[in-house]
Amino acid sequence: MSALVALQGIAKGFGAGEARVQALSDITLSVAAGEVVGLRGPSGSGKSTLLNLVACILEPDEGILRLAGETVWQGRWAKADLRALRRRTIGFIFQFHNLLPFLDATDNVALAMTLNDVPLPEARDRARALLDYLQIGRRAGAMPAKLSGGEAQRVAIARALANRPHIILADEPTAALDSERAQVVMDLLRRVAREQAAAVLVVTHDDKIFGRFDRLVSLRDGRIEGEMRPG
Amino acid sequence: MNLALRDIRHNLGRFLLTCLGLGLLLGVALAMVGIYGGVVEEALSLARGLRADLWVVEGGSRGPFAEASRIPGDVREAVARLPGVTAAGSLTFQTVEARHAGGPGSGEIPSEELVRERAGEAGRQRSGAVLRLQVIGYEPDRPGGPPGILEGRGIGRGRLEMVLDRGAGAPLGAMVEMANIRYRVVGISTRAVSTGGDPLAWITLRDSQDLQFRLNPPAARRAQQGGGGALPQDTVNAVIARLSPHADPASVAAEIRRWKHFAALTAAEQEQVLTRSVVDRARKQLGLFTTVLLLVSAVIVALIIYTLTMDKMREIATLKLIGAPDSTIVALVMQQAMLLGAVSFAGGAALLLAVKDHFPRRVVLGPEEIAGFGLLVFVICLFASLLGVRYALRVEPAQALGG
Structure with a gap:
């Protein structure tokens, strides 16, 4: 399987001089299409920094980052180019779903498509189909405040899939959910990875879902401590 | 998809309440503009209503409105006899x-x-x-x-x-x-x-x-x-004269000024005395008050838009993270500022037009004054929203990640 996310010798530090903190050192990691990889580690281990690097929010100090075949940061990458890359290539799932509170479920999903120049009527049709696919179609017209945690997270997954991304980055997607709903979300992510050949990278503390990853990578003090295959 | 409108619709009550407050403030500022116009119109209405081409007053005075003026009543006959004077x-x-x-x-x-x-x-x-x-x-x-x-x-x-x-x-x-x-x-x-x-x-x-x-x-x-x-x-206090259409008011006034103890003002000079001298302080005070009110309005709009933008920090970060261009974010902030200004201005103007006849002083507001003030509100909102825009553009997409 080809790696859609490939990090090679990545290092990232913050600050200067004595105050400098080395957040990540010599990270080499890849996630292939259809693969669901978990990233775990204690607070301050560098999980968030790694996620921000893969999301093209932070620029690595060293190393090579390749996303869906494109080598990011090499050459001139303007903010607008990075946003366009995120729009086309990456879908995001957040701990607290981060749905826009003033848009209903359908439009939250359709918005991501309209940002990619899909006409609004078509975007809405596709959004409804996506919500049906994720078995939340009956709540298509509901505002986020009226959705339960599990429902909101499914809508957030639908938004992440809106532009058929190659990569899905999830930041603690099950932290706000009970065990049963967390399993449902993980099932969905596995299904999406398999059916859409997407690489899914999940940052998590939630040991209830550790067994649902193809690989589980452990970080400590900014370095990869180990890797296991729970299955 | 217009995000600004959707956000306003979602928080309609809060938006309308904000518009009500700002509308009242803009209404007061617009009232000042109307009162300013009223003061000028009232100042001129008496002189214009009398339809005098020439004012004959006490020598050395600019009376009868700006200064005291007392002249003998029989001057009227002497004025009436002058060439060019019809009455x-x-x-x-x-x-x-x-x-x-x-x-x-x-x-x-x-x-x-x-x-x-x-x-x-x-x-x-x-x-x-x-x-x-x-x-x-x-x-x-x-x-x-x-x-x-x-x-x-x-x-x-x-x-x-x-x-x-x-x-x-x-x-x-x-x-x-x-x-x-x-x-x-x-x-x-x-x-x-x-x-x-x-x-x-x-x-x-x-x-x-x-x-x-x-x-x-x-x-x-x-x-x-x-x-x-x-x-x-x-x-x-004064003698007024009407002139024939062919008579030159300045020449007749010059003729009267040659008389001892008398001064003469043409209609234009009288209007100038009225607007520059008699109501000048009132004009300046109203102008200053209007300026202060508009500055206060600008600060309030800026603060409202800034606060509204701060409230949406997470949404803006999410939009940036999912790839929304800056233009989408700027439009969200600026359109809300414009809508806030437009609705507040419309409300304030409508309220003022409904009650202006009950003001103790005349409020003169024509379409030009209202349109000009509307344009001013537009410009104020545009500049006031820049603070919110600056904040929105500084929001980092990383702020959408994490708890």
């Missing part, structure tokens, strides 16, 4: 606190005895609503009368009759008491006020001279005992 009229001006003693009166032409009788009656019964009036004494059939009669008739040759501005609120036939003498309202004029906004009242020149120059009996006795004579009875 001339003597006028007195006096601000009086009168009483609206009720009415209607009987309708008879009062004799001298009746005048004295009414004076005695009024002295005995001082009651009724207080009216502050600018009283103009003029000679019927000569220039200086009311610009238009809405009800009743003009002043005839009889004494103690009055034509009163409709803004004074006294009905036709009412009795108005001034200096212990009662006058009967025989006509209601179209809206006409003094430079100070007081309603105008027209009475005959003779009545007004009595009112202004005749001393009451004890004071007259004291003046005689002190060796001083009473003021001549035929004193007026």
Whole structure:
């Protein structure tokens, strides 16, 4: 399987001089299409920094980052180019779903498509189909405040899939959910990875879902401590 | 998909409440603009209403509105004889606190005895609503009368009759008491006020001279005992002249200025005196107050938009993370600022237009003033939103990640 996310010798530090903190050192990691990889580690281990690097929010100090075949940061990458890359290539799932509170479920999903120049009527049709696919179609017209945690997270997954991304980055997607709903979300992510050949990278503390990853990578003090295959 | 509109619809109550507050503030600022216009219009309305081409006043003065002016009444005849003058009229001006003693009166032409009788009656019964009036004494059939009669008739040759501005609120036939003498309202004029906004009242020149120059009996006795004579009875404050269409007002004015003890102002010069001198302070004060209100409005709009933007920090970060371009974020902030300004302005303007006739001073607001103010509000909102835009553009997409 080809790696859609490939990090090679990545290092990232913050600050200067004595105050400098080395957040990540010599990270080499890849996630292939259809693969669901978990990233775990204690607070301050560098999980968030790694996620921000893969999301093209932070620029690595060293190393090579390749996303869906494109080598990011090499050459001139303007903010607008990075946003366009995120729009086309990456879908995001957040701990607290981060749905826009003033848009209903359908439009939250359709918005991501309209940002990619899909006409609004078509975007809405596709959004409804996506919500049906994720078995939340009956709540298509509901505002986020009226959705339960599990429902909101499914809508957030639908938004992440809106532009058929190659990569899905999830930041603690099950932290706000009970065990049963967390399993449902993980099932969905596995299904999406398999059916859409997407690489899914999940940052998590939630040991209830550790067994649902193809690989589980452990970080400590900014370095990869180990890797296991729970299955 | 218009995110600004959708956000407003989601928080409609809060948005409308904000618009209400800002609308009231903008309404007050717009009222200041209207009052400013009203002050200028009122200042000019008296001079324009009299349709004088030339004002003859006391030498060395810019009277009768800017300074005191007293000239002999017979100057009118000398002015009337000048080439180019078609008509001339003597006028007195006096601000009086009168009483609206009720009415209607009987309708008879009062004799001298009746005048004295009414004076005695009024002295005995001082009651009724207080009216502050600018009283103009003029000679019927000569220039200086009311610009238009809405009800009743003009002043005839009889004494103690009055034509009163409709803004004074006294009905036709009412009795108005001034200096212990009662006058009967025989006509209601179209809206006409003094430079100070007081309603105008027209009475005959003779009545007004009595009112202004005749001393009451004890004071007259004291003046005689002190060796001083009473003021001549035929004193007026100004003589106005109307000129033939071919006459040059400046040339006629220059001719009069050659006379000893007299000054002459053309209509344009009189208007300049009124706007530059008589109401200048009021204009400046209103202008300053309007500017301060607009600055306050700008600060409030900026703070509202900034706060609204701060409230959406997470949403903006999420939008950036999922790839929304800066233009989408800027549009979200600016469109909300514009909508806030537009709705507030429309509300404030509508409210003001509904209540402006109940203001104690005239509020003059034409389409041009309203459109100009609207444009100003647009510019204020545009600049005020820049603070929110700056904040929104500084939000990092990373802020959407994490708990």
